[in-house]
Amino acid sequence: MSGADSTAGTPGARAITTIDTSKPHPARMYDWMLGGKDNYPVDEELARHMLRIEPHLPLMAKMNRGFMHRSTRWLAQQGVRQFLDIGTGIPTEPNLHQIAQAAAPDARVVYCDNDPIVLAHAEALLHGTPEGAVEFLHADAREIDVVLERAAEVLDFGRPVAVSLIALLHFVSDEDGAARLVDRVKETMTPGSHLVMSHFTTDFYSEEEVREATGTAAARGYSFSPRGREQFARFFDGLELVEPGVVLAEQWRPELGEPVPGQGDSISSTYAAVARKA
Numbered sequence: 001m002s003g004a005d006s007t008a009g010t011p012g013a014r015a016i017t018t019i020d021t022s023k024p025h026p027a028r029m030y031d032w033m034l035g036g037k038d039n040y041p042v043d044e045e046l047a048r049h050m051l052r053i054e055p056h057l058p059l060m061a062k063m064n065r066g067f068m069h070r071s072t073r074w075l076a077q078q079g080v081r082q083f084l085d086i087g088t089g090i091p092t093e094p095n096l097h098q099i100a101q102a103a104a105p106d107a108r109v110v111y112c113d114n115d116p117i118v119l120a121h122a123e124a125l126l127h128g129t130p131e132g133a134v135e136f137l138h139a140d141a142r143e144i145d146v147v148l149e150r151a152a153e154v155l156d157f158g159r160p161v162a163v164s165l166i167a168l169l170h171f172v173s174d175e176d177g178a179a180r181l182v183d184r185v186k187e188t189m190t191p192g193s194h195l196v197m198s199h200f201t202t203d204f205y206s207e208e209e210v211r212e213a214t215g216t217a218a219a220r221g222y223s224f225s226p227r228g229r230e231q232f233a234r235f236f237d238g239l240e241l242v243e244p245g246v247v248l249a250e251q252w253r254p255e256l257g258e259p260v261p262g263q264g265d266s267i268s269s270t271y272a273a274v275a276r277k278a
Helices: 026-033 041-053 057-077 096-103 116-125 144-151 178-188 207-219 229-234
Strands: 082-086 108-113 133-138 162-166 194-200 270-276
Touching: 026 041, 026 057, 026 116, 041 057, 041 207, 057 096, 057 162, 057 194, 057 270, 082 096, 082 144, 096 108, 108 116, 108 144, 116 133, 133 144, 144 178, 162 178, 178 194, 229 270
Parallel strands: 082 108, 082 162, 108 133, 162 194
Antiparallel strands: 194 270
16 A cells, blocks of 8 residues: 555555454444444444434544544644554545645555454555555554554654544543553654544533443443543643644644534534644
8 A cells, every 4th residue: 555556565464354243343433423334233323322412423523534634734734754543444535644645745654443344445545645655554552562563664763753543542441551552652752753632522521421421332342431631631741732732623723624514513522632742
């Protein structure tokens, strides 16, 4: 999936496992929310249940997607030429590499996800510019050392890299090592690198709604760990937050992209921020 559209022998071709359709997967649920067709009944069933709690979830997913577009565009404008997107989800145009390479054709992008269906679509859809590179890793974000080691086959961590954890950490509990995951990323980044994150929050919901959502997810074998603003902000400890700091996804530099249709009907309930390693 480089500029030459070659997938043989790439990092992403190494670990393919059977698609598990017995329980919902974040990438496929996100695909359903965005109107895609690459999901299964188990994903749709949980997504529809969540819609009864929050009817604006599809709109919120699009607002989160808009943050990814704008932050990637801003980073490319700042001269960043390497991107690592962990927990990328099923490719939806325009994807991160298309935004980055539109501004900087020589940009190198590595995607990572642990759902084989994402890999299948990545191989078919993720084609980059001849000057740059686009590769895909089939790996679990919780095994962050493996992710970083394999990403280093494509990216030079001795130079600035933008690492994106978009709508990922609310699927990683504290017990599963959310803090360690972020700490390892920060340790690996060289000065001039950036950390880009968005995270669903329950700050705008009642305790009853939170219990229902987390309980429903847990009953279906689906980890869901929403966090408050202060918890989210702590992930950026040791880094310099880029203006406007920690805000709702739709509030992060809205002038860099087109507003999402219907955006005024709800808030994203998703905190977002970009931070730089000095």
